[in-house]
Amino acid sequence: MNIRRYDPTRDRDAVLRIWWETGWLKEGKEQAVDAILLAGQTHVADLHGRPECAVATAPGSMRYLDEDLPFCGVAAVATSFVARKQGLARRVTAHALARAAADGALVAGLGMFDQGFYDTLGFGTGAYERIARFNPADVKVSVRPRVPRRLGLDDAPAIHACRLARGRGHGSVNLPPLGMSLGEMIEHDGFGLGYADGPDGALTHHLWCVPANREIGPYRILWLAYQTPAQFLELMALVRSWGDQVLLVQLREPAGIQLQDLLEHPFRSRRATRGSDMENTITATAYYQARICDLPGCLARTRLPWGEVRFNLRLSDPIERYLGDGAGWRGVGGEYVVTLGPNSGAERGTDSSLPTLTATVNAFTRLWLGVRPATGLAVTDALSGPEGLLRDLDAVLRLPEPHPDWDF
Numbered sequence: 001m002n003i004r005r006y007d008p009t010r011d012r013d014a015v016l017r018i019w020w021e022t023g024w025l026k027e028g029k030e031q032a033v034d035a036i037l038l039a040g041q042t043h044v045a046d047l048h049g050r051p052e053c054a055v056a057t058a059p060g061s062m063r064y065l066d067e068d069l070p071f072c073g074v075a076a077v078a079t080s081f082v083a084r085k086q087g088l089a090r091r092v093t094a095h096a097l098a099r100a101a102a103d104g105a106l107v108a109g110l111g112m113f114d115q116g117f118y119d120t121l122g123f124g125t126g127a128y129e130r131i132a133r134f135n136p137a138d139v140k141v142s143v144r145p146r147v148p149r150r151l152g153l154d155d156a157p158a159i160h161a162c163r164l165a166r167g168r169g170h171g172s173v174n175l176p177p178l179g180m181s182l183g184e185m186i187e188h189d190g191f192g193l194g195y196a197d198g199p200d201g202a203l204t205h206h207l208w209c210v211p212a213n214r215e216i217g218p219y220r221i222l223w224l225a226y227q228t229p230a231q232f233l234e235l236m237a238l239v240r241s242w243g244d245q246v247l248l249v250q251l252r253e254p255a256g257i258q259l260q261d262l263l264e265h266p267f268r269s270r271r272a273t274r275g276s277d278m279e280n281t282i283t284a285t286a287y288y289q290a291r292i293c294d295l296p297g298c299l300a301r302t303r304l305p306w307g308e309v310r311f312n313l314r315l316s317d318p319i320e321r322y323l324g325d326g327a328g329w330r331g332v333g334g335e336y337v338v339t340l341g342p343n344s345g346a347e348r349g350t351d352s353s354l355p356t357l358t359a360t361v362n363a364f365t366r367l368w369l370g371v372r373p374a375t376g377l378a379v380t381d382a383l384s385g386p387e388g389l390l391r392d393l394d395a396v397l398r399l400p401e402p403h404p405d406w407d408f
Contacts, residue, residue, distance in 0.1 A: 019078055037054070059177070060073050063171065071107050112289050119362055130253040133280055136241075136249045138265065138280075156178065161203065191208075210222060266282075314357070331361070362381070
């Protein structure tokens with residue numbers, strides 16, 4: 001097996017074949033794959049002289065409270081059917097993460113196909129994302145929307161810029177390469193609607209939508225991008241205007257918003273549509289994962305105003321077994337003295353006067369991000385320590401629920 005950088009002139013056909021075999025490539029959508037593969041760095045593994053596994057990553061940032069941390073988004077991991085169960089996906093992903101960490105990424109994230117596989121590379125499961133399915137006629141907002149601007153593929157640069165400029169909360173991710181928006185737009189045959197209220201007519205708020213049935217729905221909104229509450233309400237009013245024809249819209253609940261507040265009779269609608277193709281529901285699932293790639297780097301930019309706690313951290317990182325001998329980055333396992341508070345930090349070593357927390361990088365990342373409190377993770381994940389320390393961590397890590405607000 002040989003792991004190397006993707007060369008589009010010699011590897012494109014082989015990688016498209018991998019995507020076709022895995023069911024990710026739809027006929028005529030080759031440009032969507034190109035956009036993702038060229039958005040950042042793509043690495044391939046050769047087997048018998050041909051690429052049989054490809055891992056694409058994209059650079060970006062993750063918002064941690066008020067800080068933007070360098071981020072690596074794992075955009076795609078694909079292995080051909082002739083190379084399954086050879087360990088290629090884990091090894092190429094580990095290699096790609098090592099390269100990203102060497103380039104300065106403090107955190108990495110990915111969307112998982114199921115829980116368990118990427119745990120072996122140190123990824124911990126993120127917070128629940130709530131998916132709302134509702135009749136647009138049931139939206140209750142007092143705003144009357146203006147006539148929107150129609151958006152298509154030619155507007156991709158403006159759409160992407162609008163996404164990058166959207167209002168962001170804790171855990172949100174930005175992926176600056178244009179291909180990270182363009183690839184999704186090409187793949188899904190959708191349409192956009194929005195408003196250009198910015199300087200020189202810049203797009204300020206918009207939605208991108210993919211209809212399963214153009215006449216009655218469901219209409220899946222891949223993303224909303226807005227900067228102010230008023231802009232969000234105008235987009236919701238725009239969605240409501242579809243209600244004389246469309247029966248169902250699917251939307252990921254924005255951070256800080258409880259969509260049920262904006263729905264007329266949500267329980268009655270759920271009962272009336274139960275079991276149908278147009279069932280109204282709000283469901284929750286945690287489909288993204290994240291991991292710390294540089295513990296001192298992350299904690300140096302962690303500022304928690306709710307108190308301070310110091311402790312020894314005995315941290316294990318499973319990724320090292322999948323890294324080649326030449327990888328300079330070996331994960332973040334080891335022993336640290338950690339401070340969490342207004343001025344946080346992590347230094348190698350131990351302090352016999354302090355309590356000790358033992359954790360995998362998977363579990364500690366979840367703790368640090370605020371996915372779940374220490375007392376909860378001690379029950380369900382690989383994290384343990386004295387009861388008093390766990391309670392102190394709960395008190396100091398009073399974080400908003402993290403939401404990437406960008407699928408990758």
